[in-house]
Amino acid sequence: MQVKNKMNKIIYLDAAATYMKSDSVMGAQADFVREKYANSGRGVCARVAAVDDMVKGCRVAMAEFMNADADGIVFVSGTTDAMNRIVRIVQNTVGRWPLRVAVSDLDHHSARLPWMAAGADVVVCPLDKDFNIDASAIPVADVIVITAMSNVLGVPQDVKKIVASARKKNPDVIAIVDAAQFVVHADIDMRAWDADFVCWSGHKIGADNGIGVMAIKNPNRFMSDKFGGGMVNVVNLDGTFTVQNAPDKFEAGTLPLVQIAGLASAVKEIKNNRPKQALIKFLYDELSRIPRVRILTQPDAVLLSFVIDGMHVIDFGALMGAYDVCLRVGNMCATWIHNKMNLSGSIRVSVGAYNTMDEMKRFVEIVKNIVK
Numbered sequence: 001m002q003v004k005n006k007m008n009k010i011i012y013l014d015a016a017a018t019y020m021k022s023d024s025v026m027g028a029q030a031d032f033v034r035e036k037y038a039n040s041g042r043g044v045c046a047r048v049a050a051v052d053d054m055v056k057g058c059r060v061a062m063a064e065f066m067n068a069d070a071d072g073i074v075f076v077s078g079t080t081d082a083m084n085r086i087v088r089i090v091q092n093t094v095g096r097w098p099l100r101v102a103v104s105d106l107d108h109h110s111a112r113l114p115w116m117a118a119g120a121d122v123v124v125c126p127l128d129k130d131f132n133i134d135a136s137a138i139p140v141a142d143v144i145v146i147t148a149m150s151n152v153l154g155v156p157q158d159v160k161k162i163v164a165s166a167r168k169k170n171p172d173v174i175a176i177v178d179a180a181q182f183v184v185h186a187d188i189d190m191r192a193w194d195a196d197f198v199c200w201s202g203h204k205i206g207a208d209n210g211i212g213v214m215a216i217k218n219p220n221r222f223m224s225d226k227f228g229g230g231m232v233n234v235v236n237l238d239g240t241f242t243v244q245n246a247p248d249k250f251e252a253g254t255l256p257l258v259q260i261a262g263l264a265s266a267v268k269e270i271k272n273n274r275p276k277q278a279l280i281k282f283l284y285d286e287l288s289r290i291p292r293v294r295i296l297t298q299p300d301a302v303l304l305s306f307v308i309d310g311m312h313v314i315d316f317g318a319l320m321g322a323y324d325v326c327l328r329v330g331n332m333c334a335t336w337i338h339n340k341m342n343l344s345g346s347i348r349v350s351v352g353a354y355n356t357m358d359e360m361k362r363f364v365e366i367v368k369n370i371v372k
């Protein structure tokens with residue numbers, strides 16, 4: 001992946017927050033804006049038809065990327081947007097409330113808060129001793145929200161097994177997967193997972209902000225949640241209207257076309273060039289030798305989380321910042337897993353395919369300087 005980032009000597013170790021953008025993504029977007037820009041689905045001229053083709057092509061590419069049906073690929077602004085929208089989609093479809101919603105302590109705030117805010121009956125799936133979702137102990141629920149990979153612990157969850165277990169308890173359960181972190185590191189297989197919804201954000205894989213995917217299994221089974229241009233079929237003068245089939249019924253309004261123009265490039269790049277776990281393993285081995293460092297993650301996790309005895313995580317982050325190292329400190333929008341570990345926050349290092357072993361070595365030197 002070619003990333004010419006203008007941050008010069010900064011060591012950027014926060015891919016899990018947002019991934020650096022490659023030249024091909026920026027190039028695809030610039031080309032669209034300069035040479036091909038028009039709205040989609042709103043005209044009959046060749047230029048609009050070309051934009052329609054671009055959107056369709058990206059949709060098909062996303063379906064292939066996730067082993068899902070193209071009709072169920074809905075462009076959203078990101079995972080948080082999708083998670084909020086799903087609550088309304090489910091409410092409009094099921095017509096019974098409150099529903100019992102199973103969540104887990106691996107959740108990002110974006111996965112659970114929308115259900116809490118809507119007054120759902122939230123029940124928590126237990127974690128096993130290694131902080132993975134215990135597939136053998138899934139409670140009976142109408143909906144299950146599965147975090148495919150925690151943004152603090154960086155371990156893929158056995159989504160297929162968890163969904164199967166939830167369906168054993170309730171064959172009609174609606175299974176929702178937050179793949180915001182998983183998508184960077186491994187192939188999503190929506191069919192194998194047997195999930196009803198799978199969501200992720202483009203900016204986590206090097207696409208632009210403001211674009212994401214909400215993939216829906218059997219999308220025409222679900223009701224629309226947003227209304228307006230593009231999703232409607234016929235508007236009758238008696239006050240009724242009919243909606244298009246999926247995916248249009250979920251895409252009211254103008255799509256984020258510039259971001260869509262870059263999304264397929266980002267997917268292509270990430271498929272060919274995933275972040276290297278060897279860099280994280282190197283940091284794990286090196287930091288394990290520093291007495292005050294307490295590592296929270298497994299050696300084979302895709303990211304490294306830790307705390308330092310006797311030093312607040314915010315102070316550590318500020319000191320690293322003074323050395324031009326960008327990493328994440330705090331509770332990472334993941335209150336529940338920190339609570340489970342009796343911590344108020346942690347320090348997280350996450351890498352993209354653009355990070356190098358030299359950066360890791362420099363990072364270790366700096367940590368040793370700070371944590372004497």
Ligand SMILES: Cc1ncc(COP(=O)(O)O)c(C=O)c1O
Nearest residue numbers: 078079080108110151180181201
């Ligand atoms: C696991 C997980 N879920 C959801 C989100 C929310 O993603 P976004 O802010 O792109 O909507 C994040 C972002 O960090 C995440 O790590």
